[in-house]
Amino acid sequence: MRVNERIRIREVRLIDEEGQQLGIVPTFQALQIARERGLDLVEVAPNAVPPVARIMDYGKARYEQSRKERESRRHSKAITIKEVRLKPKTDDHDLDTKSRRARAFLEEGDKVKLTVLFRGRENQHPEVGRAVLDRMLEQLGPYAVVESPPRLEGRNMSALLAPKKQPASGQPREQRSKASPPETVAAGSGSSPVE
Numbered sequence: 001m002r003v004n005e006r007i008r009i010r011e012v013r014l015i016d017e018e019g020q021q022l023g024i025v026p027t028f029q030a031l032q033i034a035r036e037r038g039l040d041l042v043e044v045a046p047n048a049v050p051p052v053a054r055i056m057d058y059g060k061a062r063y064e065q066s067r068k069e070r071e072s073r074r075h076s077k078a079i080t081i082k083e084v085r086l087k088p089k090t091d092d093h094d095l096d097t098k099s100r101r102a103r104a105f106l107e108e109g110d111k112v113k114l115t116v117l118f119r120g121r122e123n124q125h126p127e128v129g130r131a132v133l134d135r136m137l138e139q140l141g142p143y144a145v146v147e148s149p150p151r152l153e154g155r156n157m158s159a160l161l162a163p164k165k166q167p168a169s170g171q172p173r174e175q176r177s178k179a180s181p182p183e184t185v186a187a188g189s190g191s192s193p194v195e
Contacts, residue, residue: 002043003043009051015055024050027053042061081112084113084115086098095135103140106143116158140161144162144164145163146160
């Protein structure tokens with residue numbers, strides 16, 4: 001934005017500090033009016049014919065704009081993609097473990113990329129890898145939305161999942177686990193915890 005003497009055009013459409021239009025005024029006269037009021041002349045629409053200039057406190061306007069940008073950056077959440085790698089020969093128990101880990105990522109609000117890696121002769125049977133991926137998608141169904149369905153990309157088959165809802169709380173993972181300790185049974189009592 002051009003300010004004060006940097007505005008080199010002959011005349012401008014002038015708007016005062018309350019937002020009232022003062023009409024088309026020669027630039028030197030608009031600059032005089034701004035100085036009399038102790039403010040700056042700022043060109044706000046340089047492509048208009050004639051350009052639009054506004055009388056305002058330029059330093060204050062810049063400060064408020066930077067504050068708004070900082071505030072919007074603070075409220076925006078960076079989207080992270082966590083990857084869970086599988087192989088066509090991954091066993092049932094390992095699949096359960098990996099699905100629990102993927103579910104934890106989804107509950108924290110992260111996206112999850114499930115990738116099946118094919119090696120050697122495994123490339124000839126992509127349907128085996130697809131079955132593994134389908135099983136993972138079935139297990140994660142209540143927690144995730146399939147953003148991109150499984151597709152074969154070279155030696156990898158991958159699918160992208162997004163969480164269905166936002167994280168349970170704004171606390172980091174470590175604080176959540178400390179906040180709700182697991183139930184313990186007194187040694188020698190012989191009874192199991194009631195569910």
